[in-house]
Amino acid sequence: MPARASTSLLSVRDVAVSFGGIVALEGVSFDLEPGLIVGLIGPNGAGKTTLFNCLSRLYTPSSGDILFDDSSILARPPHQIAELGIGRTFQNLALFRNLSVLDNINIGGHCRSRSDYLSDALHLPWTRRAETSLDLRSRRIVSYLGLDGVIERRVGELPFGTQKRVELARALASSPRLLLLDEPACGLNHEEVEALSAIIRQIRADLDVTILVVEHHMGLVMSISDRVIALNFGRKIAEGVPSLVQQDAQVISAYLGMQRT
Amino acid sequence: MLESVPEPAVPDVLAPSLIGRNGLMLALLAVALLLPFVVQNFLIFQLTLVLVYAIAIIGLNLLTGFNGQFSLGHSAFYALGAYVAAMLMDKVDFPYPATLPVAGIACFVFGFLFGLPALRLEGVYLALATFALAVATPQILKLSPLEYWTGGVQGIVINKPDAPFGLPLTQDQWLYFFTLFVTVIMTVLAHNLVASRTGRAMMAIRDNPTAARSMGINIALYKSLTFGVSALYTGIAGALGAIVVQFVAPDSFTFLLSITLLVGLVVGGVGWIPGAFFGGAFVLFVPNFAESISKGLSGAVYGVMIILLIFVLPTGASGLVRAALQRLRAHKIQ
Numbered sequence: 370m371p372a373r374a375s376t377s378l379l380s381v382r383d384v385a386v387s388f389g390g391i392v393a394l395e396g397v398s399f400d401l402e403p404g405l406i407v408g409l410i411g412p413n414g415a416g417k418t419t420l421f422n423c424l425s426r427l428y429t430p431s432s433g434d435i436l437f438d439d440s441s442i443l444a445r446p447p448h449q450i451a452e453l454g455i456g457r458t459f460q461n462l463a464l465f466r467n468l469s470v471l472d473n474i475n476i477g478g479h480c481r482s483r484s485d486y487l488s489d490a491l492h493l494p495w496t497r498r499a500e501t502s503l504d505l506r507s508r509r510i511v512s513y514l515g516l517d518g519v520i521e522r523r524v525g526e527l528p529f530g531t532q533k534r535v536e537l538a539r540a541l542a543s544s545p546r547l548l549l550l551d552e553p554a555c556g557l558n559h560e561e562v563e564a565l566s567a568i569i570r571q572i573r574a575d576l577d578v579t580i581l582v583v584e585h586h587m588g589l590v591m592s593i594s595d596r597v598i599a600l601n602f603g604r605k606i607a608e609g610v611p612s613l614v615q616q617d618a619q620v621i622s623a624y625l626g627m628q629r630t
Numbered sequence: 631m632l633e634s635v636p637e638p639a640v641p642d643v644l645a646p647s648l649i650g651r652n653g654l655m656l657a658l659l660a661v662a663l664l665l666p667f668v669v670q671n672f673l674i675f676q677l678t679l680v681l682v683y684a685i686a687i688i689g690l691n692l693l694t695g696f697n698g699q700f701s702l703g704h705s706a707f708y709a710l711g712a713y714v715a716a717m718l719m720d721k722v723d724f725p726y727p728a729t730l731p732v733a734g735i736a737c738f739v740f741g742f743l744f745g746l747p748a749l750r751l752e753g754v755y756l757a758l759a760t761f762a763l764a765v766a767t768p769q770i771l772k773l774s775p776l777e778y779w780t781g782g783v784q785g786i787v788i789n790k791p792d793a794p795f796g797l798p799l800t801q802d803q804w805l806y807f808f809t810l811f812v813t814v815i816m817t818v819l820a821h822n823l824v825a826s827r828t829g830r831a832m833m834a835i836r837d838n839p840t841a842a843r844s845m846g847i848n849i850a851l852y853k854s855l856t857f858g859v860s861a862l863y864t865g866i867a868g869a870l871g872a873i874v875v876q877f878v879a880p881d882s883f884t885f886l887l888s889i890t891l892l893v894g895l896v897v898g899g900v901g902w903i904p905g906a907f908f909g910g911a912f913v914l915f916v917p918n919f920a921e922s923i924s925k926g927l928s929g930a931v932y933g934v935m936i937i938l939l940i941f942v943l944p945t946g947a948s949g950l951v952r953a954a955l956q957r958l959r960a961h962k963i964q
C-alpha cells in the first residue's frame with residue numbers, strides 16, 4: 370500500500386505477531402483519528418497487550434506496518450517512541466518502585482528534557498535550569514492528578530490505586546499525543562473506577578491527546594469510548610461505535626466462549 | 631501542556647534540612663582536615679587508604695547500587711588504574727597528580743568497551759563475566775612480554791612524594807590531604823550525578839528496564855557509560871592507592887580485592903553514596919581487628935563479623951544513619 374498523507378494519527382496496517390507457534394496478532398488493521406478515545410476490548414489472550422507492545426516497539430511485528438504521523442515507527446528503536454509522542458501505562462504496574470512519586474514522574478519527562486552525563490556530574494547551570502523546568506512540569510501533573518499528598522513518598526509503599534494514578538501521571542509527563550492505557554481500571558474499587566472515567570475524559574478535554582484504552586470493565590469502556598475495536602485470537606472481529614460493537618454477534622460469542630472455559 | 635493548571639507551591643520545608651545537612655558536611659570536613667595533626671603517621675596512612683577504598687566503592691555503587699549491574703571484576707579496573715599511574719611515574723617520569731586523569735580515562739575507555747558486550751548479560755551472567763576479568767588480570771600483569779612495563783611478578787616501586795611548596799607536612803600528612811582533596815571532588819561529582827536526570831535514568835534502568843525504555847531512556851547508552859564511569863572511579867582509586875602504598879604488584883589485585891570492594895559496598899549501604907566511607911573504614915580496619923582477636927582464625931572472625939553486621943543492619947550503615955537522622959528530626963519537631 371503506498372504511503373499517503375492521511376488524517377489519522379496512528380495507522381496500524383496488517384500487523385502480525387507470533388511467539389513460537391502461538392499467533393498473538395494476525396492481519397490487524399485500524400486507524401485512529403486525533404482527539405478520540407478508542408476502546409480496545411477482547412477476551413484474555415486476545416492480543417491487546419501484544420498490540421500495545423508493538424506500538425511502543427517492545428515487540429517487532431513479523432509483518433505489517435505501524436504509521437504514526439504518516440511515518441513508520443518500525444525503523445525506530447524503542448527508546449525513541451516516547452519522544453515521538455506515544456506514551457503508555459502497563460497492565461501490571463511497571464513503576465520504579467524504589468523511587469519517589471516525583472522521581473517517577475520526572476523520569477516520565479525524561480524524553481522532554483535534555484542533559485548529558487558530564488554536565489549532570491558537574492551540575493552545570495544549563496542542566497540545573499532544565500531540571501528546574503522539568504520539576505515544575507512534573508509538579509503541575511502531580512497537582513493535576515491530585516497526588517500532592519504523596520509526592521515525596523516511595524512509590525512501592527503506596528496503595529495499589531495510587532500507584533496506578535502515579536503510572537498515569539508518569540505517562541502524561543512525556544506529553545504524549547497518543548496515550549495507551551492497558552487496563553487502567555483493573556484492581557480499582559467502584560469509586561476509583563468512577564474517578565478514573567472522569568479523569569480520562571478530563572485528560573482528553575485538557576490535553577491534545579488521543580487515547581487508546583484496553584479494558585475488561587465494559588461499563589467503563591462503553592461509556593468513555595467514541596469508538597471500540599474488538600480483538601479475538603489475534604484478529605480484529607469488530608469496530609465501531611460502542612452500542613454497535615456491544616451487540617455484534619462475534620463479540621458476544623467471543624465473550625460467551627470465554628465464560629464457558 | 632497543562633498551562634491552565636495553577637503552579638504548585640514548591641515546598642520550602644527542604645530549606646532548613648538542607649542547611650542542616652550542609653552544616654553536618656562542613657563539620658565532618660573540618661574533622662577530616664584536623665585529623666592528621668592529632669594522630670600517628672601510620673594511622674594517617676590507614677585513613678588515606680580508607681579514602682582510596684571509598685572512591686573505589688563509590689564507583690562500584692554507581693554501577694551496582696544505582697544502575698543494577700553486578701561486577702566481581704572491579705579489582706581489574708583498580709589494577710589498571712594502579713599500573714597506569716605506576717608505569718607513567720616509573721617509565722616517563724610523570725608527575726604523580728597528572729597520573730590520576732590518565733588512569734581515570736584509561737579505565738573509562740576500558741570499562742566502557744567491556745560494558746558493551748556485557749550489555750547482553752544479566753545478573754549472574756554479568757557477575758561471571760566480570761569474575762573472569764578479575765581472575766585474568768593478575769596473570770596478564772605477570773606476562774613476560776609485558777615485563778619491561780609491568781615489572782612482572784616483582785611489580786613496580788614508586789617514590790613517595792614530598793609535600794610541595796615547602797609545606798610543613800610529613801609525607802603521610804601530605805598524601806592524606808592530596809587524597810582527601812580528590813575524594814571530595816569525586817564524592818561531590820557522584821552526588822550531583824545521582825541527583826540528576828542521568829541518575830534517575832540509571833535508577834529507572836535498575837528498577838524496571840522495560841518501563842525505562844518506554845520512557846525514552848537509551849538503556850544501552852546509560853549502561854555502558856555507567857560501566858565506564860564506574861571503572862573510572864575505581865581506576866582513580868587504584869592510581870591513588872599505588873601512589874600511597876608506593877608499590878604495585880600483580881598479587882595485590884586478585885579477585886579478593888573485588889570481594890573487598892563488594893563487602894565495603896554492602897556494609898556502607900547499597901545505593902547510598904556516603905556509605906562508601908563506612909564501607910572503606912570497615913574493610914580496612916575490621917580485618918586487622920579480627921586478626922587481633924585470633925591470629926589463626928582471623929578470616930573466620932572477619933566472616934562472623936560481616937554476617938553479624940548484615941544481620942543487625944541489613945541495609946548497611948545507610949539504614950543506621952537514616953534512622954538516626956529521622957530520630958533527630960522528630961526530636962527537633964517535638
Ligand SMILES: Nc1ncnc2c1ncn2[C@@H]1O[C@H](COP(=O)(O)OP(=O)(O)OP(=O)(O)O)[C@@H](O)[C@H]1O
Nearest residue numbers: 388391393411412413414415416417418419420460
Ligand atoms: N512474550 C511472550 N511470549 C510468548 N507468548 C506471549 C508473549 N506475550 C504474549 N504472548 C501470548 O500472546 C497471546 C496474546 O497475549 P496478550 O498478552 O497480548 O493478550 P491480552 O489480550 O492482553 O490478554 P489479557 O486480557 O489477559 O491481558 C497470548 O496467548 C499470550 O500467551
Ligand SMILES: [Mg+2]
Nearest residue numbers: 417418419460
Ligand atoms: Mg493484556
